[in-house]
Amino acid sequence: xxxxxxTAHDAPTGPLDGITVLELGTLIAGPHAARLLGxxxxxxxxxxxxxxxxxxxxxxxxxxxxxxxYWTVHxxxxxxxxxxxxSDAGRELFLRLADRADIIVENFRPGTLERLGIGPDVLSxxxxxxxxxxxxxxxxxxxxxxxxxxASVAEAASGLRHLNGYPGQLPPRLALSLGDTLAGMFAAQGxxxxxxxxxxxxKGQVVDTSLLESCVAVQESAxxxxxxxxxxxxxxxxxxxxxxxxxxxxxxxxxxxxxxxNQDTVFARLCxxxxxxELATDERFADHAARGRNQDELDALIGEWSSQxxxxxxxxxxxxxxxxxxxxxxxxxxxxxxxxQARGMIAEHYDxxxxxxxxxxxxxxxxxxxPGGIRSAGPPEPGSDNASVYGELLGLSDNEIADLQRxxxx
Numbered sequence: 001x002x003x004x005x006x007t008a009h010d011a012p013t014g015p016l017d018g019i020t021v022l023e024l025g026t027l028i029a030g031p032h033a034a035r036l037l038g039x040x041x042x043x044x045x046x047x048x049x050x051x052x053x054x055x056x057x058x059x060x061x062x063x064x065x066x067x068x069x070y071w072t073v074h075x076x077x078x079x080x081x082x083x084x085x086x087s088d089a090g091r092e093l094f095l096r097l098a099d100r101a102d103i104i105v106e107n108f109r110p111g112t113l114e115r116l117g118i119g120p121d122v123l124s125x126x127x128x129x130x131x132x133x134x135x136x137x138x139x140x141x142x143x144x145x146x147x148x149x150x151a152s153v154a155e156a157a158s159g160l161r162h163l164n165g166y167p168g169q170l171p172p173r174l175a176l177s178l179g180d181t182l183a184g185m186f187a188a189q190g191x192x193x194x195x196x197x198x199x200x201x202x203k204g205q206v207v208d209t210s211l212l213e214s215c216v217a218v219q220e221s222a223x224x225x226x227x228x229x230x231x232x233x234x235x236x237x238x239x240x241x242x243x244x245x246x247x248x249x250x251x252x253x254x255x256x257x258x259x260x261x262n263q264d265t266v267f268a269r270l271c272x273x274x275x276x277x278e279l280a281t282d283e284r285f286a287d288h289a290a291r292g293r294n295q296d297e298l299d300a301l302i303g304e305w306s307s308q309x310x311x312x313x314x315x316x317x318x319x320x321x322x323x324x325x326x327x328x329x330x331x332x333x334x335x336x337x338x339x340x341q342a343r344g345m346i347a348e349h350y351d352x353x354x355x356x357x358x359x360x361x362x363x364x365x366x367x368x369x370x371p372g373g374i375r376s377a378g379p380p381e382p383g384s385d386n387a388s389v390y391g392e393l394l395g396l397s398d399n400e401i402a403d404l405q406r407x408x409x410x
Contacts, residue, residue: 014041014372019195020393021103022047022094023078024085026054028151028177029211030107030135031074032184037103037191038077039363040372045097045389046078048382049085050408057378067353073360075378076349079385082410085116089409094118096394099127102204103191107135110145120206131194131204135187139210149211151179158215159222165235182214239299242292245270247299248328249306251314259302260324262288273321274305335359349377386410 019042023034031046031054038044048054057075060068084090095118098104104123106113113119120132134140137149155161155178156171165171190207198204216223225231239247245267248256261270264287268280279285279301284294291298306314311327318325327333340346344366348357363372379385390396390410404410 015370016040016042020101022101023105025107028180029183030105033187034105036188044078046080047083050082053382071378072351072358080379081386081389082383103131105133110140129204133187133191133207135209137211140208151177154179154211160215166237179211179215183211186214244291244295249303251311253310255311258326269321270323351377353380
């Protein structure tokens, strides 16, 4: 397992070492984007209003000693300061921080930064190289731009929720905020592209990412299928309609495994492993389109065969044959998976709130020359790093920091 040590905040390492990110806003999408940048070595400074911490500090289903653990992972590799952006002194401090920053990530409703007097125009005039990453429900312009947005609504409005579940049933949501995760990933991708462009032009720019558009963007051919053929794709349960075989299949010991052999060459290997090589040239299954038309019949044939083997026998047989196969793991299975452990994807975060390490996902992607890593778990309290950030970056004295705290600016 990859371990983090019980230090307050180790020096950043990774391909973004030397990049400073200011994170504004609460909840998931914007902070997730900032976390991804922090995983790659950026110095992420989380800004929270005095007395109003990010709600995700209290999220998570497990509780130990009154603490929950969404924040342990979501706040990792960040430093935390408090700052009242509604006050003149607070805005001035923020602008001074922005002068020294490379990226600002915010997920307020559009227009909020402008009303505070710290919009992109103000920021870029002071710091022409600044990249402002804006994450919102519906984007910075358009008829719905000012609407509040949550991931659940974006998933539904984008059509993504309609593709999930079983035909004839209400479309369920995944047990996570997929829209927030997607938007955070696209926002981080946009930040990296803008940083690269800055090396060419010397200028930053605004990166506009929305929950809604992020959910639309991952729907593969759904829009094209509708445009060209009037096809309204819907939920298809455990499989994708027209993609066969690729489904859950039963085993002798009462579990199910995923078998994905929809490519012609892989399907031929599956047929050989089943002892029925003739199926690979059967006109019902001979190519991708034919297998899609006869999907139900093909699934029944594979299911009849798979149910005669245990999970281990089935996976061993198909792996040896070069067929794509895998289990449907619970999180308990994932944590104990030797491959994920070897890849560093079951990572330890030393959480000072409980005085022990807490497991979470590792860093993706991996870099051969400048690997990222986990330097710290989420800062234990809002403002944990006021002294280091305001002292190191702005040169404020201890007395000045104490005065700002006493007056409620930080």
